Amino acid sequence: MSKNFYNPSHEGIRITHPMAVYGFYRKYRTIVEIALLIAFFLFPWIKINGFPAILIDIPHRRFSLFGLQFWGHDTPMLFFVMASFSMGIVFATSAWGRVWCGWACPQTVFIGAIFRKIESFVEGGHIARIKLRKAPFHKEKLIKKTVKWSLFFLTSAVISHTILAYFAGAENLVSMIAISPFKNWAVFLTTGIVTIVVMLNFGWFREQLCISICPYGRLQSVLMDENSLAIIYDEKRGEPRKGLQPKTEEPGDCINCYKCVAVCPTGIDIRKGLQMECIACTACIDACDTVMATVKKPKGLIRYESENGLRGRPSGFWRIKNMIYLGLVSACLIGLASYISNRPDLDITVLRAQESPYRVITKSREEPLISNHYTLNLKNQSFHEIEVDIKHAEDSRNKGIEIIAPTYPEMIAPGKTTKNHFFITFPKSLLSEKGQLNFQLHIAATSNNKTTRNYIKELTLAGPVK
Ligand code: SF4
Ligand code: SF4
Structure with missing residues (x-):
């Protein structure tokens, strides 16, 4: 077992310190983590x-x-957003390995930037934490554990309320907090459960999620190949390790100090080769580079490298697999951009009513009028109310064409669909020979911001053939 494990067999999981x-x-990971945390906590409050x-x-x-605003029925938009994100991760994995896990995954960011920081603040460095964990229960242990889990709980409550703001909106979150939990017990209960799950996940389960549950961790072996960047120990340079080499041989650069193992959050020894448990957090690179600087050897015994690069072969970024993934990401983004630019706020369908296509209205001493009956189906796809009115061009009014639409102008609420009838009447003499x-x-x-957009629908009005 690695030195930084506490692994009581009755727990069945490995807790690392x-x-x-x-x-x-x-x-640089600290800078990225701070930026991501700021984004996470602020996004529900920022208005665009x-x-x-x-x-x-x-x-x-x-x-x-x-x-961008879209509704559940905007299936193409949801598809393009999710496909762009998924294909982006697939491409990044093929090109740069588990860069997502090490730099941007919420599991890594929350544990590394918040929960482990709280733990070190309360319990001390990794040796002190392991000692405390192994020690029998005494007053100091009870106090430290109580303080740590109280801070974990408070932090988890802030995270779960922020998650709630993503689903309910920041203003709704504020008004929900202001009223008694019993008036909103379903939300209160859900937020409470999320708080507990977040606390146990980030405070206790930690990287075990990456190792045993996360499906992306399993997928990476399929997506990566010998050209993908990974965090790799340079065996040729490091072996035989100092102190373990045969007397006749010169030792390699690895001084077998175990620093790379001691810093690893999943508790693996990267010198045993690329392993599924490696979340590419880069900690072993920094640890080993510090050791190499101390023993006056070049840095990079553990480094970002592809398997081909390690063997001295070229590792091509522009290989067919990457090009296909990049093509798919670009196609999804182009599809998304095109859908957004062509998606109007108002979805309009004009249908001829199902009874006879026209009626002839005859008045004494006047030219007969033809009446066509239509239904107008409108869907407000924006997040604003829209006032809709139907009109016709001035010149058609001069020709005696009239629109009878008693329900318009009409106000349509965001996301709502309406269906109304209208009639168009016109003198029979305007019809072509085909009627x-x-x-x-x-x-x-x-x-409601007073911008007006005009939509034009081409109709073919019908009447008797001449
Ligand atoms: S930190 Fe570097 S020198 Fe130390 S054991 Fe790991 S690989 Fe070897
Ligand atoms: S082996 Fe290195 S990069 Fe991989 S998880 Fe452990 S410390 Fe992080």
């Missing part, structure tokens, strides 16, 4: 186009993503 590490990658940067309102089936008349129906949609 990794040593703190400092170095080049640790510095009047809506939260991210909103996943499942009960009302509406979603907001950095200024047809081309007509442009103008639909004016005014949103």
Whole structure:
């Protein structure tokens, strides 16, 4: 068993107490973690186009993503968003290995940047933590464990409320907090359960999720190949390890100090080769580089490298597999952009009513009028109310064409669909020999910010053949 494990057999899982590490990658990972945490906690509060940067309102089936608003029925949009994200991760894995796990996965970020920091603050360095864990229960242990788990609970409560804000909106979160939990017991109970799950996951289960549950961890072996970047120990340079080499041989650069194992959050020894448990957190690179600097050897005994690179072969980034993944990511993004640019706020369907295509209205001493009956189906796809009115061009009014639409103008609520009837009447003399008349129906949609967009629908009005 590695030195930094506490693994009581009755628990069945491995709890690690990794040593703190400092170095080049640790510095940049800290910057990335802070940026990601700020984004996580602020996104529900930031408004873009009047809506939260991210909103996943499942009960009302509406979603907001950095200024884009879409509904549950916008299946192509949901598909393109999810496909772009999934294909982006597949491409990144093929090119740069588990870069997502090491740098951006919430599991890694929350544990490394918050929960382990709290633990070290309360219980001390990794040796002190292991000693405390193995020690029998006494007053100091009870106090430290109580303080640590209380801080874990408070942090988890903040995280679970932020998660709630993503689903309910920040304003709703504030009003829910302001009222008694018993008036909103379902939300209160759900948030309580999420708090407990978050606390146990980040505070206790930790990287075991990456090793035994996360499906992406299992998928990586399929997605990566000998050209993918991974965190690799340079065996040729490091072996035989100092102190373990035959007397006749010169030792390699590895001084067998076990620092790379002591800092590993999953408790593996990277010198045994690429392993599924490695979440590419870069801690062993920093630890080993510090050791190499101390023994005055070049850095990079453990480094980002591909298997081909390690063998001195070229590792091509622009290989067919990567090109296909990149092509699929680009296709998904182009599909998303095209769907967004072509998606109007108002979805309009004009259908001829199902009874006879026209009626002839005859009045004494006047030219007969033809009446066509239509239904207008409108879907408000925006997050604003829209006032809809239907009109026709001025010149068609001069020709005696009239629209009879008693229900318009009509106000349509966000996400709602309406269906109304209207009639178009016109003098029989306007019909062609085939009994047809081309007509442009103008639909004016005014949103509550007073912007008006005009939609034109081409109709072929029908009447008796001459
Ligand atoms: S930290 Fe470097 S030198 Fe020390 S055991 Fe690991 S690989 Fe060897
Ligand atoms: S082997 Fe290195 S990179 Fe992989 S999880 Fe352990 S410390 Fe992180």
